[in-house]
Amino acid sequence: MKGLKKKRRIQVLLVAAIALAGSTALVGYAMRDGINFFRTPSQVSELPPAPDEVFRIGGLVEEGTLARGQGETIRFKVTDGAASVPVSYAGVLPDLFGEGEGMVGTGRFVDGEFRATEILAKHDESYMPKEVVDALKEQGVYQEPDAELATN
Template sequence: MTIAQPSRPVAARRRSTRKQRRLMLIGAAGAVLSLAAGLVLFAMRDTIVFFYGPTEITQKGIAPGTRMRLGGLVEKGSVERGPGQRVAFSITDTTTTIRVNYEGLLPDLFREGQGVVTEGVFEGAGRFRADSVLAKHDETYMPREVADTLKKQGHWQPGAAGPSPVPATR
């Protein structure tokens, strides 16, 4: 009696089974990673926002002591400078206003009517204690080269673009 040698297709089946197991393992690992990423993003859904406006803070009922970023416009006539580097001002989104207390140097672009983003702790009752203040550049800023190009193409509308273009530094 002779023992039959294993045929080639059986060996090929074993190799494909190994490949299938490897692909199933990779697929399962990918599914677990996707699920983990989804859970992390779901848990961070409120903290992913770059900053909250005053109205959003009052509508969400954020608890005092919460660390966050507050953004909006510096209300005209609200800046009060105290002793040392203490400054108090109000941030508004034209609907709601929150009073901000800050101690430190303010950015050069900080002024009344200008957009700012502050980072600090919400103290409740419309008060915010800021650790840092970032002044936002005017949204209508346009380098002179871009404005000149638009003028040459006939697309320049001085009234629609806001203030005149600021020269770009080189």
């Protein structure tokens, strides 16, 4: 009787472990397209990602590069101070999007151009996405918003 209980307990633990591993694998498989890595323009320039890889890029919209083409396509360059990457986007830009402002885009890097499917801009005058702030700090071009107000 004791051996049968022990055997049944081991079987239950084995089934539970297999179920846990299976559910973890299913969750990972379902999320494979939902995980987008963040890259700076410098990282994209140094090691361009594959054309089928979806990722996020962030930085400042370079001054003098925002051009609205025929139709809905908008072209501009995003920079982190060290490198610039051309971006094209077909769609409606956020209201607060503009030159010299922070942005994060989601899309693919194809033929030397980032083709964005989504563009996010800051939502007020002092906000910038954390990833963009960190990247700009690494490049040494970021100034705290309070420091800008003190100098004005």
